[in-house]
Amino acid sequence: MSYLIEIGIIAILIGLNALFALSEFAIVSSRKTRLLQRSEEGDSGALIALGLSENPTPFLSTIQIGITLVGVFAGAFGGLTLARNLSSFFTGYPFLAPYSEIMSVTLVVLVITYLNLVFGELVPKRIALGNPEDIASGVAKPMMFLSKAAAPLVFILTYSTEAVVKLLRVRESTGPPVTEDEVRIMLEEGTKAGVFERAELKMVEGVFDLGDRRVESLMTRRHNIVALDLEDTNEENLIKMKMTAHCNFPAYEDDLDNIVGMVSVKNVLSGMLETGKPDIRSAVTKPLFVPETLRVPKLIESFKESGLHIALVNDEYGSIQGIVTLHDILEAIVGHFRESGEVVNMPVVLREDGSWLIDGMAHIVTVKKMLSLNAVLTGEGEGNYDTIAGMVMYILQRIPVEGDHFDEGGFRFEVVDMDGNRVDKVLAAEIPEIKEGSEESSDMGN
Known part of the structure; x- marks a missing residue:
């Protein structure tokens, strides 16, 4: 009977660890917009969860205290009870008797650690990630009560942490909470998951690009x-x-x-x-x-x-x-709106041989998107040009003539048509292989 009680206490401690891990991941991974929507619909738990997510330091400190105490108690209790009873089992074997105590403690700690990792950490965290808003709304009230109860201890730990950080002269990051690149990545992931339409992604990317265009x-x-x-x-x-x-x-x-x-x-x-x-x-x-x-x-x-x-x-x-x-x-x-009777004239056209025929007035951002060209082109970062014709003239440093070509960003660009002194058409073909150390802009000539 004592074995069942001891195992039951260990199970309760692992369950508490699971509750802490579940609550932490659910509240941290919940989207604030969804919690706000639920709170406006009358969900008081969502309102509390929103408050915890906006000021997570006391809550996370409480969770960390709880997980640490549970781990210590589980190991200590297992070592004092289960390990002692298991040691008597090993003493029944003469060749194991000298090592019975250390073997029993090691075995009990390994088993408790395994069970705590699987059932107290990994499984509840996976569950929390599957439906964070619902779980966060459910656990928010008890977690808020627990945070208030542990407030004195949290205050001591927070003060101690800040003192050590100041002593080490660690500066807090002042970077933006969300960058444009992160938003683009989230939109890409949402499009792949079917949350956004491909057309919506293109429009949002177009809006982002407008900020940098003149x-x-x-x-x-x-x-x-x-x-x-x-x-x-x-x-x-x-x-x-x-x-x-x-x-x-x-x-x-x-x-x-x-x-x-x-x-x-x-x-x-x-x-x-x-x-x-x-x-x-x-x-x-x-x-x-x-x-x-x-x-x-x-x-x-x-x-x-x-x-x-x-x-x-x-x-x-x-x-x-x-x-x-x-x-x-x-x-x-x-994108371009074609008027009634207007002949379609795409600025960048893919040819059968895999090369691209580009209108000289095509914007460099459009060209790079169509060619999947991610490299920063020569002179682009300084804003020296906006169109593919401008790039050609900047790199050649003269008025081009038909047949002029150069290598840039893994592509060979060739002037195939001139309209007076204006670059009318440019042909771009991907270079199969570029040797390391070679210059991207080279081989200029007629």
Whole structure:
């Protein structure tokens, strides 16, 4: 009967250890958003668990005290009771009698340690990870009571720990609680698990990328701008508006650097309904000018403050470099919207031989994503270019000609088409093997 009582006490101690381990992992691994949602639905246990997770030091100290005491008591009790009874069993064998005491203590400690690890640590932790919020809500109240009861001892331990840390001159980390890379990893894992759609992942990644992009990477370049010359007749400008699918047009006098304002199709039509004839000049409204170095988040703020959805982009000398719209920002997040009758023109196209045909105006971020290129390219970190054409010119340090090629980031880039002095098309092919120590940017030539 005494054996059963002793075994029962050991089982109770292991059960207490399991409860502590279960509570610790459940509360620590619970998502605060889910606990908050449950608390708003009236779950008082979830509210307490949320409080413990937001201020975990007293709770974790209490858990550590409990686990330590349980381990000490289990080992001491087993050594004093079970080991003593087991020792009498070994003394029945003459060749084991001299070692009976040490053998019995060793065997009892090993068995108790094994049972405590499996049933007191590993199994409850695995259970807690499977359904942390439900378990945390259930154990929160007794754990809070236990934390209050152990508060004096926790205070002593906390004070002692802080004193030792200060003595060792250990500085606390001031890093951010969650980094952008960690969020990206969580989104990837959620997508693989089916929690998020692949399209949702792409949109969130697009939003993250916007923070590092400048206006010049989104804008329609100067040579592609369709603008209205106010010195032309109204009929000529109407024909120009009809030939494009745009809703807004820059209006200028003399040259494109002398922008007078913006003309919307809506304002022109409204004026025609009132007067019966078109008047482009009367439809001109005040434009919004932004520098080409402006970050996209700041551009969004400018759109909100001005109430406009289109802006003209200036360089440091005041010359017009392009035009950017809210539609451009949306396309940077969700991808290109093809208009009715528009021919599909992808900036990066995979060819049958495995190489990539890249439009010169393709943004370097888009190109790296399509090519799965993770290396930092030459000059990229300093912001020396935004497009693949800019990269080519930066690396070659001259106006390229067709046939120019170089190696960069494990790929061979070759200029296959030029439009005047502008790089129109670039061919990228992965290099099968790069010898160690060789330079990534090499073999430049015609």
